[in-house]
Amino acid sequence: MTHALLVIDVQNDFCPGGALAVTGGDQIVAGINAKMATFDAVILTQDWHPAGHSSFASTHDAAPMSMTEMPYGPQVLWPDHCIQGSLGAQFHADLTVDRANLIIRKGYNPAIDSYSAFFENDKTTPTGLEGYLRTRGIDTLTLVGLATDFCVNYSAVDAAKLGFNVTVDLALCRAIDFDGSLEAAKAGMRDAGATLV
Ligand code: VGL
Ligand code: ZN
Numbered sequence: 524m525t526h527a528l529l530v531i532d533v534q535n536d537f538c539p540g541g542a543l544a545v546t547g548g549d550q551i552v553a554g555i556n557a558k559m560a561t562f563d564a565v566i567l568t569q570d571w572h573p574a575g576h577s578s579f580a581s582t583h584d585a586a587p588m589s590m591t592e593m594p595y596g597p598q599v600l601w602p603d604h605c606i607q608g609s610l611g612a613q614f615h616a617d618l619t620v621d622r623a624n625l626i627i628r629k630g631y632n633p634a635i636d637s638y639s640a641f642f643e644n645d646k647t648t649p650t651g652l653e654g655y656l657r658t659r660g661i662d663t664l665t666l667v668g669l670a671t672d673f674c675v676n677y678s679a680v681d682a683a684k685l686g687f688n689v690t691v692d693l694a695l696c697r698a699i700d701f702d703g704s705l706e707a708a709k710a711g712m713r714d715a716g717a718t719l720v
Contacts, residue, residue: 525661527564529640529682530555531668531675531696533618534570536604536611538669543604545670547697549615554695555667556619564624564661566652568640570605570674571612571628578636579603588701595645598636599701605630627652639677641685653685663688666717667695676708683715690718 533555535541538548559565572578580587580600587602605612614620629637629650637643640652656664664687666679675696683689691712698705712719 524663525563526663527566527656527661528559528562529664529666529678530565530567531640531666531678532568532570533615533668534605534611535613535615538615542602542611545697545699548669551667551695551697552615552617559619559622564659565622566625566627567620567623569612569626569628570630571607572605572630573633574606577634595635598644625655638674639681641678641681665690665692667692669697671696671698672700672704672708676712679712679717680715683717690720692720
């Protein structure tokens with residue numbers, strides 16, 4: 524077994540004070556750092572949107588957290604967040620970024636959002652992470668980070684569908700929890716075959 528820690532989007536905009544703040548998002552940083560040493564590999568994801576991204580409410584003159592229909596399906600319209608090069612897009616200052624073997628950026632395609640670390644929201648455009656994991660012989664993943672009900676959820680479901688052994692450490696995740704999204708995400712991750720601890 525080769526076991527990687529996949530740290531999802533521990534960035535300033537998802538922490539208190541950020542543009543899309545997740546309650547308690549900063550509380551998981553020390554615990555994530557402490558875990559890193561016990562894994563064969565550490566991989567970070569970084570939400571990385573161009574200004575004017577199609578997932579931003581401002582791009583559509585719509586209200587943040589409203590829904591829209593994209594060619595690939597329904598899409599939540601978010602406040603502007605994690606704009607490439609901005610302070611909000613940087614990792615939380617206390618995250619031990621130096622331990623990362625790989626940093627994978629996602630959401631850079633202007634027309635398609637990307638919650639999952641594996642595929643954009645069209646569910647077909649790959650990020651390349653699967654190839655990295657397979658060529659390194661990594662077969663087992665533990666997921667932590669932000670937000671439980673969006674990017675952690677989509678990443679865990681895709682990883683399980685791709686055949687990786689997946690554990691989600693909920694104590695080291697925090698949720699947006701919007702419209703029942705957290706309970707739905709937990710059920711969906713379990714259904715996909717992920718283990719929630
Ligand atoms: C995320 C909404 C938009 C996340 C990213 O990291 O969960 N959520 N972009
Ligand atoms: Zn985003």
